[in-house]
Amino acid sequence: MSDFEIRTLDTEEHRAVSNLFRETVHMPPSDDAEWVYAARYYQPGGALGAFDPELIGTARLFDAELTVPGGARRPTVGVTSVGVRADRTRRGVLRALMTAQLEDCAARGVVFANLLASEAGIYGRFGYGLATRCRSYRVDARRARLRPDAPAGGDLELLDLDRALEVCPGVYDGLERRPGMMSRPEVLWRLYEMQLRRHTTPAKAVVHHGPGGPDGFAVYHVEGATAHPWTTTLEVSDLFAGSATAYAGLWRFLLGIDLVDRVAAESRPLDDPIELLLADHRSGKVEGISDEHWLRLVDVGEALSARAYGHADPVVVEVTDPLLPGNSGAYLITPDGAGRTDRPAGLRMDVTTLAMIYLGTWTPSALADAGRIEVRDPAAPAAADLLFGTRVAAWSGSYF
Ligand SMILES: CC(C)(COP(=O)(O)OP(=O)(O)OC[C@H]1O[C@@H](n2cnc3c(N)ncnc32)[C@H](O)[C@@H]1OP(=O)(O)O)[C@@H](O)C(=O)NCCC(=O)NCCS
Structure with a gap:
């Protein structure tokens, strides 16, 4: 069975989301007393469900703002309650949910998405990089x-x-x-x-x-x-x-x-x-x-222009984003800001790796050494370390 449809759930369906998610993480359903509080943790219109025709998978979100290096705040979503029924896994249900959710965020002008991952191997393929520890x-x-x-x-x-x-x-x-x-x-x-x-x-x-x-x-x-x-x-x-x-x-x-x-x-x-x-x-x-938060740059151009940079020679970063291809392209990063460019790239990376350096948690040099960034200009990693570095460690402090 591989046919299923994705749709936004009504508020009356939120308890079914909760029950399904809790089942996928081996927890019992909330009892009525707990649901009084748990229900208020659901943003209306924020939950997606996959149906075949029963509810077999969920992912939901709430709207918030993320602080980026330099102090600017931009719209983000917190992604949570991600789960697929055990007898329907590994047939693309999560991929369909993640794709629908990210496309909706992009259409709404959301710049980022944040989540906490149950397993490290799940979200990189959807453009989420480990961005705070x-x-x-x-x-x-x-x-x-x-x-x-x-x-x-x-x-x-x-x-x-x-x-x-x-x-x-x-x-x-x-x-x-x-x-x-x-x-x-x-x-x-x-x-x-x-x-x-x-x-x-x-x-x-x-x-x-x-x-x-x-x-x-x-x-x-x-x-x-x-x-x-x-x-x-x-x-x-x-x-x-x-x-x-x-x-x-x-x-x-x-x-x-x-x-x-x-x-x-x-x-x-x-x-x-x-x-x-x-x-x-x-x-x-x-x-x-x-691990703390995994970050997805939903709008790479807006994310890069929102943050402040350290002092170093400019670097051109070429980004690939198969899931949201409008993000793919070259961006010039300078101490005064960032934007699209036609200049040749000094560094090439996927959008997942960009998320790992975006808040300053990992250095471009370390990721290049690990083979996760392709270096076209040998001077670029050191310059990018200074541009993307932050004075204090990135950290969320909010669990969900
Ligand atoms: C994690 C989970 C949501 C994946 O759902 P799914 O419908 O099986 O995922 P998909 O079939 O869409 O898989 C998409 C890709 O992710 C991979 N993948 C899925 N779950 C994975 C996991 N736990 N670890 C590593 N890779 C995983 C698939 O192999 C597939 O890879 P591909 O793109 O190379 O083909 C599901 O297994 C689940 O509910 N797990 C228990 C609850 C949980 O951990 N939820 C996440 C909370 S943060």
Whole structure:
């Protein structure tokens, strides 16, 4: 059986999307109580379904904005709930869903698409490149102290979950963003609400107040306080700081909470400066580095002209994009901007590889060395490293 049709689903069909997706990732369906929250995580009109005639595959999205190097923000979509029923895989259903979704995004003027991948081998063929990475960090809270010269931090306000869900979205919206960070539309906060309400211990938020008002927050809950002898872990699900003072103030608070043995922060930026604040940097430990967001440049010309570049000689990059062929062509990248050109290419790459260098996470030289970029001008990789490099590590910090 290989005939199927793709169409946009109605809101009443979203629960079927959820059930199918959860089945493909080996999870039970949401019960009615969870669906009250889960349903709000669906953007109306954002879900595609494949039918043969039953629903056999889904992919959905929500609209947001992505911050690019230099600070500009452009429309992106967060892609999620991608799954194909186990008895209908490997016959092109995902390819049809991805193609329809990307063509729709291109027609709507969306510049990017972001996703988190269950497996590394799936999305490269559709033009998604691994564009941000993150690290998980554990701190021994019984032992850790901040250095005496670490910023003292400002006032802190502890909020319960209901209040946190009112306050934190506004604080997040006001913060300066790293390359790779997304706006968090209402639907995304509803996902986080569902996840935070699922914990058996109460989730809390702490908001940092700087001279100009709230400028950072952390959301956390504590696991393990069930039976003596306790070994408790404070799990940080969000930590965003608009200044070094807010960052130090939030960590000082988290490490000072009583009856906490460990603080675990997942999905932190690769250059997160926590160990620089610790008096003994060995009281904290990087537990691992992993994939974070995969990025698709839906409109390559707009994406390249939106970001800022470092100082180096101009480079011509020739891009191939079989799925959205309008993107294919040569682009001149200069410290002052980027645009289409007829000049001969210094570097040739596919749109997947371009996504890997776009936010500065991987260098063109490294990708050329790995055979993923064809070098036509030997001076081009080093120049492109400087042009595409960023001052801070790209990172999203938003999971979906
Ligand atoms: C991943 C998944 C959606 C793929 O769906 P599918 O309909 O089988 O994919 P298609 O038949 O359209 O395959 C398209 C291409 O991707 C490849 N592919 C599909 N799944 C793959 C996987 N898990 N790993 C590597 N390659 C994969 C196919 O071989 C095919 O390659 P080709 O272009 O060279 O022919 C499906 O296997 C699934 O639901 N998996 C479990 C849930 C999951 O992981 N979802 C993703 C969440 S991020």
